[in-house]
Amino acid sequence: MGKGKPFLEVLASAIHEDFRFPFLELFAFFYALGTFALASFTAILSAQITTNEAVAYSVTNSLISGSLIVFFILILKNVAYGLGSDLEKGIIQTYFSYPLRRRGILTAKLISAIGVSLLLFLGIQISALYILAPDIVLPQFGTVILTYVANLSYPLLIAALMLLMTLKLRRGGIGLVVGIVLYVAMNIASGIAFFVAVATESPLAFQILSVISPTYALQYHYGGLSGVSGVFSVPWVPTLSETLLYTGASYVIVASLFVLGYIYFSRRLNL
């Protein structure tokens, strides 16, 4: 018996459940809608963008903004609701009767819950970028990748936190509520950080936020490059190295939380 077979079968089973009709079709439609119809190019057209990197960032960012919420909803559904109900009902218990390590079962569930959602998201996004702005995007591929990496950090952080909560409480509903609260909390926190930064003329609040959501560092990095500034602007133009550092730090946190989830699932989870 091949070693990979039980893993692939459990993965196929998980994908079958997570993306059964009409979820895959529905979310693919929303991704396409968010990417093609809800992308906002207004800021790019009105801004005096001076560098190619900043243009590539702005185009990519505007495409992401419409469908990142769809990605977020999909991982909420799959991680909190999907994994949570599998734990609650005993389907994970059934998987535990197969010749597969616990970490293999969790990996299969996470690939189905997050990996497939991510593939769907990136597939539609990259197609859109290629169709809409090949001349701008292709020469600045590094900037495009960095923009995606920075934007995905916070949803993945929420996914990791939801995973931990779901494993600990074995109630998908609570993980779901926490995920939604965290998503909304970040928007509120960024608003507060903006006022604090303007009032104190210090970017500290945004620097702290950038550790968990490096999209702010990226935004101010390219904002500085493009020369965009309003009446109230944050006095912060991080360098590319700093931006990369914030992005790296955020992924260290995300990875640590997932590792914690794996350790708990493999060594501690009693069913």
Added chain:
Amino acid sequence: MSLIVAENLAKSYGRVVAVDGLSLTLDEGSVTGLIGPNGAGKTTTIKMILGLLKPDKGVVKVFGQNPWDNPAIRSMIGVVYEKAFFPAHQKTLEYLQRVCRIFGVSESRAMEVLELVNLQEASDRQIKALSAGMLQKFAIAHALVHSPKLIVADEMTANLDPQARSELLDVVLQLNRDEKAAFLLSSHILPELSRVCDSVAIINRGKVWAFGKLSELYEKYAVGIIRVSTDSSYALEAEIRKLKYVKGLESDIRGISVRVVEGKEDELYEDVPKLAKKIKAKILGIETGSASMQELYRLAIGAKERK
């Protein structure tokens, strides 16, 4: 060879002690019943044996290995949980074929096991569309896909109608006889266990109160049982109960089972007809009988309680 060796297992949920110093062995080819009242620790014991729960104390070995996160031994174990859950939106046959691929057995085995539990007509049905009884049958088919050497079942016949129960017990006997499969069966339905089990572990308050071959347990706990068949059970039962050497008494539709102090059997044979004559009851039969599993269970629990 012992397939399961559990030594001094203990497990608590907060302040609630579920299992407290439980030891148990299950030999190759045996059919062992795990009986006990609700909350006795049966399911917790089974979960520790299957590596779903980590014991707080003690050691459990299945096929000589620690069952926690051990894929190697899972190929040799079939599991039927008390509440069976499977990915709901997949079809029964398709899911079992997937399980065949997981265990590396021919996909034709999927239909074989469905037929074995009389579920072939539901092969095209989604798992979520199965009734509780059908789901239980499906769980049993699922456990048999890879022809395991050991089948651990927690309330395997729950939700099944009497005919399906009977057929399933035949399957247990057949697998045990033909494929030498060992079974650890937890059940509340004691007559079923007495039909298929050769050993029994009586669990109460997280401990094994009695464990051994059925014949040994009957010898130990159920000596001095005499069965009295009569047309007037209730009246005669009241009279027999007054006899000083009667230790215990139970009535059912078959008659009265009387347990007497060892050596007093002959006295009961003499006294019962006299008592029957007194109350004008008719004695249909009187014989030295063997205890039912139910009686054995009560006797063993009772003996331990008295200690």
